[in-house]
Amino acid sequence: MALLTVKNIGISFGGLRAVDKFSVEIEKNELYGLIGPNGAGKTTVFNMLTGVYKPSDGSIMIDGVDITGKSNIEVNQTGIARTFQNIRLFKEQTVLDNVKIGLHNHYKYSTIDGVFRTPKYKKVEREMDERAMELLKVFDLQDEAEVLSANLPYGKQRKLEIARALATEPKLLLLDEPAAGMNPKETGELMQTIRFLRDEFDMTILLIEHDMKLVSGICERLTVLNFGEVLAAGSTSDVLNNPEVIKAYIGE
Amino acid sequence: MKNKKLKNKITTFLIVIAAYAIVEILLLTGNMSSLLQGLLVPLCTYSLCAVGLNLCVGYLGELSLGHAGFMCIGAFTGAFFSVTTADVIQSDTVRFLLALVIGTACAALFGFLIAIPVLRLNGDYLAIVTLAFGEIIKNVINVLYVGKDSQGWHVSINSQAELGLEPGGVTYINGAQGITGTPHSSNFTIGVILVLIALFVVYNLTDSRTGRAIMSIRDNQIAAESVGINVKKYKLLGFTVSTAIAGTAGVLYAHNLSTLTALPKNFGYNMSIMILVFVVLGGIGNFRGSVIAACILTLLPELLRGLSDYRMLIYAVVLIAMMLFNWAPDAIFFREQIVAKFKKGGREV
Known part of the structure; x- marks a missing residue:
């Protein structure tokens, strides 16, 4: 089918x-x-x-x-994940964080874990960082991981949007x-x-x-x-x- | 970036603790005027409020003009709890801590309930509606009468007489005269601890999965939905935490006064705008800035009291100067240069 x-x-x-x-x-x-x-x-x-x-x-x-x-x-x-004709990135956040937002529904911990920095927070954040870097490497964006996404050149913004979409699996x-x-x-x-x-x-x-x-x-x-x-x-x-x-x- | 965030967080904590130490030293050596001493708790109150509102404005990206209303809820529920349980709970400290929890929770509950309809709007519309809600809260409390006698609780929204209390009954909330006899439990130390706790919560919250989701809505709601972020949930969460912090500030405020009344001066829209001024001048999204701006702008009118007529003029000039210093591109460039110079100097040493 x-x-x-x-x-x-x-x-x-x-x-x-x-x-x-x-x-x-x-x-x-x-x-x-x-x-x-x-x-x-x-x-x-x-x-x-x-x-x-x-x-x-x-x-x-x-x-x-x-x-x-x-x-x-x-x-x-x-x-279904998508990209947009007019790029829609989370401009005020870093390239890495953009991808991590895409990972939101697949790597979970509660708000309480986040506020109190529990071991679970640390573990899941580490996994998220690793996964996000893997995705960025596919698009050759690993060196710009800490750059604000609004500051990326146009072509790379397009790539980042695809990486973010892929992160939602x-x-x-x-x-x-x-x-x-x-x-x-x-x-x-x-x-x-x-x-x-x-x-x-x-x-x-x-x-x-x-x-x-x-x-x-x-x-x-x-x-x-x-x-x-x-x-x-x-x-x-x-x-x-x-x-x-x-x-x-x-x-x- | 991870390190930068951590550094930023620690710097803020250190600044607050250093400020606390300096004030304590001044107090111990008797170098602080009673006028300034009276301002210490309000400083903490406004800092808390500004931090709370900054979460809403800077991270959720929604302009709320009703935060004085949520502060009002925190103040009245906290004070009400303290007054009514005066006989039951002997320890002032325990009572105050419970009042803090209850005031915060009530403000959060109201924030949550109000956010459900309000967060369907955005931008200017949201600002106007929150402004209205803030005023409604203040006005409702102004006509609220609550008393207790052997028959139990009595509530009225008309007059104290309508409560129909038996002789010996006590009126706890007396309409426009508010709540009297709140214990003086607030002090500077507790205020600073609360500010530190609030900073701890907001810094960690914004640098987590939840915080990223909240910021993604601010940056681009359509994109946030397209990657499966539950926009409603995170908007509600951000707004509720923001109102809860305002509620904490309210409890602190209430326990610094013996008579608590809901006046336009303390819980009206003027106060909401004042808190917003702290947030904007301190830097939207910058919690440390909010605390600093709240302190400077609360202290300034008092410090300039000697200049009488020129006081408000200088105050206005300072507002403009702060705005330029924080937001003008040239000023930002200048600041970065200074910081870079310091770093360079540090390395050479």
């Missing part, structure tokens, strides 16, 4: 049908792309998948659990334009990192991206959205050679 099964979800804002009858099935360990022109509804789909918006119809299942209409907190705890990772604002070299590194995540962390990844080099380079299957509706779906090469897709998105 597919890891993520989305059936006919849709949502309206006022009179505008932002997304209509969107369906997708993503297998475990797959790298799936969601592309389309600006305003096609890609981020709205992400917001519905993560519980920020409640779809007015349709259903979303992750790993056999129905998460339709659940809050974004519950959705994360069920196994998701089954499915949603990346909203991970390469936006990156130069070709950074994009190349990012492609390697995403592949690494899939292979080493056994991760399933759904990403929105405009950079065709990245999309054609790493995505195995694609869905194309246009005006809130699915224009095409299938293997990357088929979709990118589809005349309708070329007309709507890539340009003739």
Whole structure:
């Protein structure tokens, strides 16, 4: 059975049908792309998948659990983590603490333990530090662990957001334009990192991206959205050679 | 960073303890005027309040203008307990400690209950609603009459006569005249200990899993939700701890006076704003700054008393100067340079 099964979800804002009858099935360990022109509804789909918006119809299942209409907190705890198109880090906290907040629900001690610095606090904090550093190493951020996250360069902020999302131990990772604002070299590194995540962390990844080099380079299957509706779906090469897709998105 | 936080914490504790030692020496050698002596407990009270509010403003990121109200709850429940149990519990110290626990717990309870609806708002809206709650608390206490006779407890919100007490009955809370006869249990030593305990709690709380969750909400609520942080729970927790500390301050305040009344002067919104001034001038998110600002700004009007007419003028200038010193980019740069110079000098030695 597919890891993520989305059936006919849709949502309206006022009179505008932002997304209509969107369906997708993503297998475990797959790298799936969601592309389309600006305003096609890609981020709205992400917001519905993560519980920020409640779809007015349709259903979303992750790993056999129905998460339709659940809050974004519950959705994360069920196994979907995401990054944002406009970066949303905890700016006033260090890089390390950002990742440790991601670990919040997996490494626990009570508030009382925290105030009185019990042995449990020390043990769990040490484990958190170790785990967080492991994650930072994946993104080559280990040297900036004590830097305020707001002071990181742009490309590294994007990486940190992915590290934070991974810290919540998701089954499915949603990346909203991970390469936006990156130069070709950074994009190349990012492609390697995403592949690494899939292979080493056994991760399933759904990403929105405009950079065709990245999309054609790493995505195995694609869905194309246009005006809130699915224009095409299938293997990357088929979709990118589809005349309708070329007309709507890539340009003739 | 871990070491930096620890260093920061220890420095603050040392400053408070050093200040305590200096004051004690001055007291022993008789070098302190009675005016200053009278200010010692209020200094601790306002420091506590400022530390509590700083947790709410600096770490939870929510502006509360009702902290004087929570202080008021702590003061009245604590004093009420002390007065009513005067016959039952002989030891003044035990009674005061219990009053501290009860006042703190009551302020926390009210903080929790008020936070449930209030924390659905944010920003300016939250500030206005907490302001209103603070005023409501003060006004309710001003019309509250509680007495006791052989029949048991009597409560009224109209007049003392309506209590209908038998001859020999005692009125404990007498409306606008408040509570009289609270024992004088507060002193500077207890005040400083309470400030140290409050600092211990807030420093450790903010540097823990709970504190990180609270700060993540301040920094970006949507992102906090997206990594599975229970936003409601941590907002409530942060706010409740903050109000509890204000409640402790209230108990300390109440046991420093023989007559406790809820006036606009001590528990009105002026006081809430005053506490906020301590927090902002001391540095939002900086507990040590809150304590220092509370002390300076409480002492200043008294120290400048000799200048009569110019007193408030100088006070205003000091407010502006402190603001610049703490927040202006040039001043921050200047301070960092000085600190760097000291460090360099230290290494050469």
